[in-house]
Amino acid sequence: MNKPGIAALSSLIAVGEFARGREVVAVETVIVDVPTTRRHRLSNTEITVQSYVIVKAALADGTVGYGEAATLGGPRWAEESVEAIKANIDTYLAPAVLGRSVLSFEANQLAMQKAASRNNAARAGVDAALFDAAGKSLGLPASQFLGGALRDRIEVLWALASGDADQEIEEARAKLAAREHRRFKIKLGFHSPADDMARLALIVAALPGCDIVCDVNQGWSEATAIRYLPQLAELGVVLIEQPLLPGLVAATARVAARSPIPIMTDEAAFTGPEIVAQAMAAAGSVYSLKLVKSGGLMELKRAAAIASACGMELYGGCLLETGLGAAAHLAVFSTLPRLEWGCEHFGPRIVKTDLTNGEVTFKDFHIHCPPGPGLGVTINEAALRSLARKG
Numbered sequence: 001m002n003k004p005g006i007a008a009l010s011s012l013i014a015v016g017e018f019a020r021g022r023e024v025v026a027v028e029t030v031i032v033d034v035p036t037t038r039r040h041r042l043s044n045t046e047i048t049v050q051s052y053v054i055v056k057a058a059l060a061d062g063t064v065g066y067g068e069a070a071t072l073g074g075p076r077w078a079e080e081s082v083e084a085i086k087a088n089i090d091t092y093l094a095p096a097v098l099g100r101s102v103l104s105f106e107a108n109q110l111a112m113q114k115a116a117s118r119n120n121a122a123r124a125g126v127d128a129a130l131f132d133a134a135g136k137s138l139g140l141p142a143s144q145f146l147g148g149a150l151r152d153r154i155e156v157l158w159a160l161a162s163g164d165a166d167q168e169i170e171e172a173r174a175k176l177a178a179r180e181h182r183r184f185k186i187k188l189g190f191h192s193p194a195d196d197m198a199r200l201a202l203i204v205a206a207l208p209g210c211d212i213v214c215d216v217n218q219g220w221s222e223a224t225a226i227r228y229l230p231q232l233a234e235l236g237v238v239l240i241e242q243p244l245l246p247g248l249v250a251a252t253a254r255v256a257a258r259s260p261i262p263i264m265t266d267e268a269a270f271t272g273p274e275i276v277a278q279a280m281a282a283a284g285s286v287y288s289l290k291l292v293k294s295g296g297l298m299e300l301k302r303a304a305a306i307a308s309a310c311g312m313e314l315y316g317g318c319l320l321e322t323g324l325g326a327a328a329h330l331a332v333f334s335t336l337p338r339l340e341w342g343c344e345h346f347g348p349r350i351v352k353t354d355l356t357n358g359e360v361t362f363k364d365f366h367i368h369c370p371p372g373p374g375l376g377v378t379i380n381e382a383a384l385r386s387l388a389r390k391g
């Protein structure tokens, strides 16, 4: 059987009346450096400034869409840095989608995958801008292209990550009092395990009734994880995220087998085959969904389907995105048949200046999906200009 090429598929769809005027005519990028409200520590990096690449896609009909590619601490959380993301979008990904119909979502993603392998955050940034432009041009929310929304709000967790228990308790109490968050993620692995346990015990005692998730960001060995599992269980921790290095699949599976607390796979699985490998090895029973891992909105929805089919529960992960990146995730999360663990898109509140005009809102412990066309957010152009990296 002859397989139609990407170009042929794209033009097949592009003959439709809806495609007219909806060709991508420009893709521009800018790096922004956004200070955070406090130091955010992980086992292997820490930040006081969050850097993103903001992607602007323009259509022939004059519509403009925006997307965001997030990083954490330079090329530390993952291999992509904002400098590399910008260069690879400008040189490879933008030319791959220019001239194509913005409505050819699958063909555009395939063209980007052909132009650059991996580069998931970069592809996700362009993909989000295209979904935003497509939705704004047609007056439809991006979730409509993904099967339509099943929910308009999602329970949202807040991460405590200064490393100072007193500060963290005060921060959590303020979030509780404002009825914004009642689930908290504690970052572990930057203090000694014994110090982390003492810090965790103080936080748990100060927050009765709150769900506590611990993210080790690969900071422990198998032996350390096994040694501290009983204490984590005793403290009532509900989920342990990425305790070991991604390559330690068998060791993580042994930890999972002894753990009364489910293990969540984060950095260990970006692609579909990686998700399947983790699930088949029994190394994780919950999967953290992130655009920077999956490379696009449709791809993120596929990752959710793969993880679910393997029996994993789903958690809406983040990389401290602004309202723009959060909205791109919410467009997908809102359409998922299952999202057992809610999400953690606290990013718009940890940055000192959000890049949107506040369409993503936090109320009654939920993040509310912005209902407008495209990703449902508009860009605060003055903030974008003032935070854009110069030179």
Ligand SMILES: O=C(O)C[C@H]1C=CC(=O)O1
Pocket (backbone or CB within 6 Å): 042, 072, 077, 159, 161, 185, 187, 215, 217, 266, 317, 318, 319, 320, 344
């Ligand atoms: O989960 C991560 O590993 C990355 C990031 C997301 C939330 C947070 O506190 O850190």
Ligand SMILES: [Mn+2]
Pocket (backbone or CB within 6 Å): 215, 217, 241, 242, 266, 267
């Ligand atoms: Mn994580």
